Amino acid sequence: MSTALFPLFADLRGRAVRVVGGGAVAERKVEALLHAGALPRVGAPALTPRLDQWVAEGRIQWTAGEFIPAWLDAVWLVIAATDDPAVNRAVADAAESCRLLANVVDDAELSSFQVPALVERGALQIAISSGGHAPMVARHIRRQLETLLDASWGELIALLGRQRTRIRTRFPEMGERRRFFENLLAGAVPRLLRQHQGQAAEAELQRALSLAPRAPTVGIVTLVGAGPGDAGLLTLNALRAMNEADVILHDRLVSAEVLAMARRDATRIEVGKSAKGHSTRQEDIHAQMLEHARAGKRVVRLKGGDSFVFGRGGEELEFLKAHDVPFEVVPGITAALACAAYSGIPLTHRDHAQAVRLVTAHCKDSLDTLDWQALAQERQTLAVYMGVAGLETFRDKLIAAGRTPHIPFALVENGSRRTQRVITGTLADLPQTARSFDVQSPALLLLGEVTALAHTLHWYGDAPLGDAASTHESNAAAHTLSRAA
Structure with missing residues (x-):
């Protein structure tokens, strides 16, 4: 994975910039520098007619000849725009020695900064960069943005700039000022x-x-449901709430990709729970929601999956209601739906699964409260939110209640994420299979005839691991379901 570039808008007004090269590419770079108010110093054996004209007009300086490191004295940036790879490398090496940022046109490896594709509306500038790896993609996106943003955006920036001091004086507090802008826009x-x-x-x-x-x-x-990890599963309402938030109280398992979609300057506080290591008490989460809300903040309680499916969202709303704190709820895609879909497993099937049960079984106490006779019924799919703890007890109680030990299962680890793994087998071997593949939390257990389709309908990530048909019954179920699908 390439390192992310640090986005930077440089003020080059009145500052010297060296351009090495005198052809058409160099001409385009010089034109952009002149537009930014820079003082281009061009070094090349010869110039295009237009560059020659700018020299005559006194707009740029020209040093005739072949590149030497002394050309980089007293400049702020350097751009190598020649068609000679050796010269370009020499420029990059000399710039590195002088601790100057250098751009080598069409050579990302030699460049220490990239010149992005630019959409410009007055003082409003939107820069798009592919890190030098696919400039045509950046230009394609720029053309799309060009059609979306009209000239009035530049006029709006100019108008707000004229009133900037008054706006900041009128609304000194950041949250209040942001809400003023939201209403204005x-x-x-x-x-x-x-x-x-x-x-x-x-x-x-x-x-x-x-x-x-x-x-x-x-x-x-x-309360915002963040889904199981894939940022593409966020709803539009979730994105809106995350970008309006002053404070984000997020679970430990909310993925980095999802958090990256939130407002950059929002205060982010992890309030996750873990069976191992540090956990935040639910009472402390309540206290933090109340504290920030009473301070006039917009608080997002960001939860993995959906807040109302084993997310204690109901408890949190009851607390907020009791303390007269306004609240909203944005549903999320719960792990059962996402893990099944990303594993090619239909939770229901017209011929084989007319019901779905969502079950949590994280500890012995919760296992003891389950209705095992109901869970052992056929023609249904079980989606068990239990991580990897208690699998042996779960298997034993389910078989004791009458469920066949040959029923297939799928353990979905890191469902919907790039690191997703799907482990399959039969109920009888569930604990041993999980141990042999070292299944780790977060993981969801899917149990029922439909899970036999994990191998035949696989579409996301690596193919499922484990035996696709370890027993005659599992194999027959897979064959029957494949024909029906």
Whole structure:
């Protein structure tokens, strides 16, 4: 995996930048530098007619000849834009020695910075970079953005820039200021600018700034289901809530990919529970939600899967209700749905599974409270949220209640994530199979005839591990289901 680039907008006004090369590519780079107010210094044996004209006009300096390291004295950046790989490498090496950032056109390995594709609307600039690996993809995305963003965005930036000091004075607190902007951008000002009514837009902004400040109010807590890990499974409402949040209280198992979708400057606090190591007490989670909400913050309680499926979401809402804290709920895709789908296992099947049971069995106490006679019934699928603890007890109680030991199962580890593994077998061998493949939490157990399809309908990640048909019954189920599907 390549290292992520640090995005940077450089102020080059009045600063010297060396461009090595005098051809068409160098000309484009010099033009962009002039647009940014830089002082290009071009070094090359010869120049294009346009570069030659800029030299004559005094807009750029030209050093005739072949590259030497002294060309990098007293410059801020360097761009190598020649068609000679040896010269480009010499420029990159010399820049590295001088601790200068260098861009070698079309050579990501030699470059210490990349020049992105740019969408520009006045002072608004959107840079798109592929890290130098696929510039045409960056340009393709730029063309798409060009069609989405009209010139009024530049006018909006200019208008807000003129009022920046007054806005910051009027709304000194960051959260209050952000909400002012959210309301402003959803209101009439952008529309008026799109209609070329600049004076009316400025008047509307002045009106919004003159409104009496609202008294501090209690914030809001939004329970957001983050799904099992794949950020693509987040809902639009989940993304909205995560990007409006002041504080995010997230579970330990919420994936890094999901957290990366949240607002960058939100305060993030891990409040996860773990069978091993540090855990946050539910009472402490309640206290933190209350503290931040009463401070007027927008709080997102971000949970793996869905808040209302073994996520203690009901308890948290009861607490918030008792303390008069407003709340919202954004459902998430629970692990049973995602793990089954990403394993090619239909939870229901017209001929073989007319019911699905979602079960939690994390410890001996929860195992003792289950209705084993109901769980042992045929023609249903069990989705068991239990990690990897208690598998032997689970197997023994289910068989004792009448479930055939030959029923197939699938253990889905890290469901929907890049590291997903699917382990298959039959109920009789469930604990031994889990141990032999060293299955780790988070893992979900799916049990029933439909799990035999994990091998035939596999589509995501590595193929399932374990015996696809370790018994005659499992093999027959797989064959029957494959024909029906």
